[in-house]
Amino acid sequence: MGDVVLITGASEGIGRATAFTFARGGYRLALAARTAETLKQTAIELEQSLNAEVLAVPTDVTQPDQVQKLVEATLERYGRIDCLINNAGICLSGPFLQTTLEHWQALMAVNFWGYLHTIRAVLPDMLKRKRGQIVNVGSIGGKMPLPQMAAYCASKYAVSGLTEALRLELQPHGIQVIGVHPGLVNSNFLKRAIFLEEPGEDNLTHPSRARQRMQQALESFWVSQPEEVAAAIWEAVCHSKSEVVVGMAQWAVAAYTLFPGWVGPLLQSLPD
Template sequence: MADVVLITGASEGIGRATAFTFARGGYRLALAARTAETLKQTAIDLEQSLNAEVLAVPTDVTQPEQVQNLVERTLERYGRIDCLINNAGICMSGPFLQTTPEHWQALMAVNFWGYLHTIRAVLPDMLKRKKGQIINVGSIGGKMPLPQMSAYCASKYAVSGLTEALRLELQPQGIQVIGVHPGIVSSNFLKRAIFLDEVRPASSPDSQAQTSGGKAREQMQQALESFWVSQPEEVAEAIWDAARQSKSEVVVGMAQWAVGAYTLFPGWVGSLLQNVPR
């Protein structure tokens, strides 16, 4: 019987591409996302184009009871979960002093607690069977610091730490824990990203420095057009390869060069990042 994969953030971008990749590999799918309409369309597309078996459950991963419902419905439908792919996430950019505790709480609720809720929900069944994979989609921002992204990096460093600690704990019990870290990905995540320079009050001393669309958003858009940006399908293939080969960690595409350089020369790379125009 075909293996079962549960993917969060599955309706768009990396999550959608990953669903198609695993469907082509013969997996049965359980898909979760917050927006019911786009999730339903993804399920329809998978069923019609690949004849995939799909369970789509609208889920807000910040709500543990919704996550528990997702896992229970998946187990009722398929009997087991062989692979969990934690992918739901949001991005935030802006100077540290413009962030508020509420900003940090909202970001951590999705990027960290959302992962924690799903892991806690799927783990009892995996431990009972002494078999399973947990793949946490992190970020280059969880392997090296990025300017103007303190909250985002904190959330992704937390995911990296969780992934590495759980790997040590769960590997002897037959559970593989894998980290996959993309760099900038060309997807529609910009529409969900938070750019704090867009919400400064008009009386802000530096408000005149803003463009109509927000300087940070424009800079991110320019970065998305650069040659070293990954496509969602490239990240999906990296996730698939990590799952099939039981890799511990993968940094995707050109991001591996940036992470490698920072690991070897943190002071030099840090000084370059400090001088990035803002």
């Protein structure tokens, strides 16, 4: 019988592509997402096209009781969880002073606390078996700053810190913790992203400049596809890599790491 992977944010985008990639690799799947209809459709397509074994559990990762039920259902169905892929997330772009405390709390609830809830739920079984892999899908925004995205970067830097600290703590217990950091990905995340207007903008009659910038960026040559990120996750799991920066984002991260004094001002000079 194949290994078991639990994927959050699995109904669309990176999560969906990852589910298909791991199904092709012989894994049995437990899939979680908030929207039951799209999650069910993804599960049906996996079963029909790949004859995959799929458990689909609608789950809001910001709610620890729902996450616990997800993990319990997975363990009841399969008996173990070999790999957890934390992927659920939301994006927010806009000026710092336009970002309310409610925006910050909503972003951290999904992007950071959602990861923490799933890790805490799966870890006891992994520790008991002294085996397992935890993949945290982060972002280029967790490796370098991005303009107009303070809250998003803060949430992703938190994921990076959590990933690196847990890697040190859990490696002696046979558990690998992996960080995978995509850049901009051409998926349907725009429909869930939050774009805040500059003071004086009227977003009812015109799209915000932040949304327009993101839409333009999605047409650039350096944008990754969900399947590319899924392939990077698969390679990281198969080869037990500690960290992967996906696609062209690796060059931006490397440049910032080596030359922060040059890259920082360059980012500040980008047009609004």
